[in-house]
Structure formats: structure tokens, C-alpha cells
Amino acid sequence: MRRTARLLTGTALAVATAGLAVAPAYGGGTGSLDVYPSTAAAGGQVTVNTAVCGEKGTAVGDATSVGAGTFTLAPSTHEGEAIGQFQVPPSAQPGTYEIVAKCAEGNRQVTGDLVVALTPAAGQLQPHGSVKTGVGGAFGSDPVQTAAGVTALAVATAGGTWLLHRRARGDVI
Numbered sequence: 001m002r003r004t005a006r007l008l009t010g011t012a013l014a015v016a017t018a019g020l021a022v023a024p025a026y027g028g029g030t031g032s033l034d035v036y037p038s039t040a041a042a043g044g045q046v047t048v049n050t051a052v053c054g055e056k057g058t059a060v061g062d063a064t065s066v067g068a069g070t071f072t073l074a075p076s077t078h079e080g081e082a083i084g085q086f087q088v089p090p091s092a093q094p095g096t097y098e099i100v101a102k103c104a105e106g107n108r109q110v111t112g113d114l115v116v117a118l119t120p121a122a123g124q125l126q127p128h129g130s131v132k133t134g135v136g137g138a139f140g141s142d143p144v145q146t147a148a149g150v151t152a153l154a155v156a157t158a159g160g161t162w163l164l165h166r167r168a169r170g171d172v173i
Helices: 002-029 143-169
Strands: 034-036 039-041 045-050 059-062 070-075 082-087 095-103 109-117
Touching: 034 109, 045 070, 045 095, 045 109, 059 082, 082 095
Parallel strands: 039 109
Antiparallel strands: 034 045, 045 082, 059 070, 059 095, 070 082, 095 109
């Protein structure tokens, strides 16, 4: 009986959680504003698009929260979406900003988030050159000191092994 109750409770919680996660996407028919890339560095170019405004719909985008001002979303050939671009100002501070688009016809409005980072998102910046780690390495320039260190490690390892072996046999140390 308890096992069945736990199973049903777990299933009900999973369904409720899934319902809450999906509800905002379909609630009120508002749709969304897709922001590409969703994370950009200051000075980067950002593209936004939405299908909420209809097949030939246009919209006015508002990126004043990040300091980029307004921009136009025009119809595109991609599944009836309106698309627009703006540039993140070089002076933009890191953080999350809400980008808004209002359709030219009707009272439809959609929002999307833009994350401004200190550096471009992974994959956009490729490292080059060598790593500056200084000179030297594990082995110094004195072979006598190196041999002494290796010998000390070998003696410590052998002694530890001998003590563990005696302990395992039950010998008193």
C-alpha cells in the first residue's frame, strides 16, 4: 500500500512540475522573443526574432535596458518570424537585461533575456600562443639534489610498505 502511494505521489508531483514548466510558454498566447546569442560581450551583435506578430508582421524592439535603444523587427523568410538586430554598447555592464518587442498591429508584446558577460560566450574566443609558466621544471639543475630526493621518496615508500605488512601479520611494532 505504501509503495503504491509513494509511486502515485511521485507521479503526481512530476506531472505537476511539468505542467508548471510548460504553463508560461502557452499561457495567454504571448509567445516569446528569441535572443541569439543569449550571452554576449559588450560591443557584440545580437539578433532577436519572434513569430508572435504574424506572417508579415513587424515589431519595434526595445533594448534600452542594456543601453542599445530601439530597433526594428521586420518579416523574414524563416517560418513567418519577424527578425531584428542591435549592438550591445561597449559600455554595457555585465548582467541580465530584458529585451522587449511590441508588434506594430495589436497589443502583443514579447520579452526575452540577454546576458551581458565580460568575455564572449564559449566557442567565440580561441586561445593562441603559449602559456607563460616561467622557467624550470620538476627536475632542477643539480642532479645530486634530484637523486637525493628520489632516494628519500623510495626509502619512505619501502618503510611504509614494511610497516603495513608487519601490521597486517599482527606483529607488534
